[in-house]
Amino acid sequence: MRLASLLLLLFLAMLPGCDPAQSPSRPKALFIGLDGVQLEQYLQLGDATNLKQRLYYGKAYAGGVNGKASEQPTLSGPGWATLLTGVWSNKHGVDSDADSQRVNPAFPSLFKRLRLAFPNAYLSSIVNWSPINTALLLVDAHGADVRESGLSDEQVSERALNVLENTPADFTFIQLDEPDQVGHDKGYSDSYQQALRKADSQIGRLLDKVDQRRRLFPKEDWLVIVSTDHGRDYWGKGHGSASEQEKSIFIASNKPLNQELTDLSIPAEMPGPSNLYGLPAQTSVAPTVLRHMGLKLQPEWLLDGTPLLGDTGVRKARADENKGRLRWNSNANGYLTIIKNGHVVAQVPARDDKWTDPEGMGQQNDYVLVLDGTPAAVRNRPAAKAFVIEESSY
Numbered sequence: 001m002r003l004a005s006l007l008l009l010l011f012l013a014m015l016p017g018c019d020p021a022q023s024p025s026r027p028k029a030l031f032i033g034l035d036g037v038q039l040e041q042y043l044q045l046g047d048a049t050n051l052k053q054r055l056y057y058g059k060a061y062a063g064g065v066n067g068k069a070s071e072q073p074t075l076s077g078p079g080w081a082t083l084l085t086g087v088w089s090n091k092h093g094v095d096s097d098a099d100s101q102r103v104n105p106a107f108p109s110l111f112k113r114l115r116l117a118f119p120n121a122y123l124s125s126i127v128n129w130s131p132i133n134t135a136l137l138l139v140d141a142h143g144a145d146v147r148e149s150g151l152s153d154e155q156v157s158e159r160a161l162n163v164l165e166n167t168p169a170d171f172t173f174i175q176l177d178e179p180d181q182v183g184h185d186k187g188y189s190d191s192y193q194q195a196l197r198k199a200d201s202q203i204g205r206l207l208d209k210v211d212q213r214r215r216l217f218p219k220e221d222w223l224v225i226v227s228t229d230h231g232r233d234y235w236g237k238g239h240g241s242a243s244e245q246e247k248s249i250f251i252a253s254n255k256p257l258n259q260e261l262t263d264l265s266i267p268a269e270m271p272g273p274s275n276l277y278g279l280p281a282q283t284s285v286a287p288t289v290l291r292h293m294g295l296k297l298q299p300e301w302l303l304d305g306t307p308l309l310g311d312t313g314v315r316k317a318r319a320d321e322n323k324g325r326l327r328w329n330s331n332a333n334g335y336l337t338i339i340k341n342g343h344v345v346a347q348v349p350a351r352d353d354k355w356t357d358p359e360g361m362g363q364q365n366d367y368v369l370v371l372d373g374t375p376a377a378v379r380n381r382p383a384a385k386a387f388v389i390e391e392s393s394y
């Protein structure tokens with residue numbers, strides 16, 4: 001009897017896919033986008049929210065770094081384009097909410113990258129604010145299995161629940177707009193709090209549906225990410241400028257995220273207001289989703305964001321144009337590889353925290369800093385000529 005059991009176990013172990021510990025999991029991602037939600041206001045709803053009870057969350061920043069190449073307005077178009085591509089507006093090209101705006105094909109969104117990697121993946125984009133689908137992603141997300149726009153938040157949620165219930169739902173992006181609309185209308189107010197409460201309960205229903213699906217399909221490995229395109233000004237009515245309040249956003253997840261979210265890492269020479277730039281950037285969401293979905297992040301993609309799952313690579317990669325220097329934060333013992341405009345130009349100890357380009361930064365360059373197989377891209381602004389001359393005379 002014991003021998004028979006042993007033989008049966010051996011037999012099962014040899015069958016492909018029979019051992020749950022060995023079988024590959026199926027990654028799935030749900031990205032819930034809330035429009036114009038300020039974290040502090042959200043937290044004021046108390047401890048009983050889905051955000052606090054069921055998600056890991058932390059503060060992050062939008063709008064790039066003020067005065068640097070990554071700076072972009074805290075508007076919806078640039079914000080959604082950054083969340084969905086993992087690069088700032090100096091790459092994705094979206095710098096306003098105009099209907100003419102399209103994501104630069106050289107910097108595709110999650111939809112296009114996932115479609116290229118998995119031709120049969122089931123991709124959905126369901127939004128209240130139409131321009132995400134009808135302008136920014138018009139070409140990029142062509143061929144998404146579900147693409148619906150201009151729905152109410154309630155309709156967006158219902159449609160998403162339907163997708164999660166009845167389809168493979170490999171990657172689902174939804175956008176809820178009512179918090180932003182109420183904010184523009186009433187500012188911070190009971191109405192805004194009500195809108196946040198409603199959005200939070202919609203998140204709760206979606207999390208319930210994901211839980212239900214995980215029970216039905218134990219091999220599915222679900223990542224749920226919640227974030228927002230921009231913060232709000234002091235009064236809660238407007239956004240678009242570069243104030244700390246407008247740049248403050250949040251990133252939340254059903255999975256514990258890495259130290260880029262949990263441990264502040266401050267760029268010494270440009271900490272930003274209240275050390276804002278020590279937080280993860282809005283560009284972190286896309287590489288996190290790509291990595292979860294099983295894609296290896298490629299240096300040639302020039303992604304600006306640090307992934308929030310797995311190795312961070314170097315953190316806070318940035319250009320100091322005046323000194324013709326790249327800077328980054330890292331405690332790693334290894335070496336990082338520096339790629340400039342597609343060519344490996346240096347290998348330096350990660351702990352050095354800086355590298356000076358012998359050719360200066362008089363022109364725009366695309367650098368990628370690769371550590372532990374994780375790339376971090378930096379596109380510098382051409383340095384002012386006076387600085388280049390001054391620097392080369394050292």
Ligand SMILES: [Zn+2]
Pocket residue numbers: 035036075076077079180229230
């Ligand atoms: Zn917005």
